[in-house]
Amino acid sequence: MARAATTSDVFNAIAEPQRRRILTVLKDREQTVGAISEGLGLAQPATSKHLKVLKEVGLVDVDTRGRHRFYRLDARGLREVHEWTGGFERFWGEAFDRLESYAQELQRKERRDGTTRDDIRP
């Protein structure tokens, strides 16, 4: 299962701030190494190295046209990251759904009982 092994590498790859900057730049459109380096103020060899890592973990894709190599975002790699972070968000999303129902229940209860809650009133 090569894909399982790749998962951890994706997280390693995006742990590096410059690589995240490169991904952000590629979000809008595909670009050459030269354009990415210039846009971010990075040395071209460093940018190439980062791109190589990102390519290995499936976060970027290369399209060679003539003498130019265009780098673009590969959504499949990012999707795995989204899967993981999504777990936390869903966890709290569901908890907050329940919190909403419960807060509404508290509100109805106060209306019904006509009690005051001086202890928590702002």
Added chain:
Amino acid sequence: MEQPETTYDREIVVERFIEAPRRFVFEAFTTDEHLSRWWGPNGFTTTTRSFDFRPGGEWEFTMHGPDGTDYPNWVRWEEIRPPERIVALHGDQRNDPEAFTSIFTFAEADGGTRLTLRSVFPTARARDRAVTEYHAVEGGEQTLARLDQYAVDLSKEE
């Protein structure tokens, strides 16, 4: 300004509009009885061992998953500012080296409350690990169903 930019790679922010006045949303955090009514995803229940809602006070509890798995939990309330802000340290148990800080912000919004949860982990690695745990906590079937869908989508892309 209150969160330095350097926490970016080790935090998770979840935001939600809640259709209820702020003081009721806040109140739902203030006792273990209230918390047990909503804390955790669908199908989860909690058993509280101790609860003390004041700065420095602790909440020791166990979350029971729908599949019967128990998850030990420990919360220390670091800051309580009714009805707008709660800061809690959250781990498996007291002295958990990977405990993370959760900042709940309750803002009045049109027709309800905007609740923001900002969780800041000690390291990016701790964040990823916690996220993985939450992923697991979320429970087998749903995760497997999504994994299945993911595999289907991938095969279409090939």
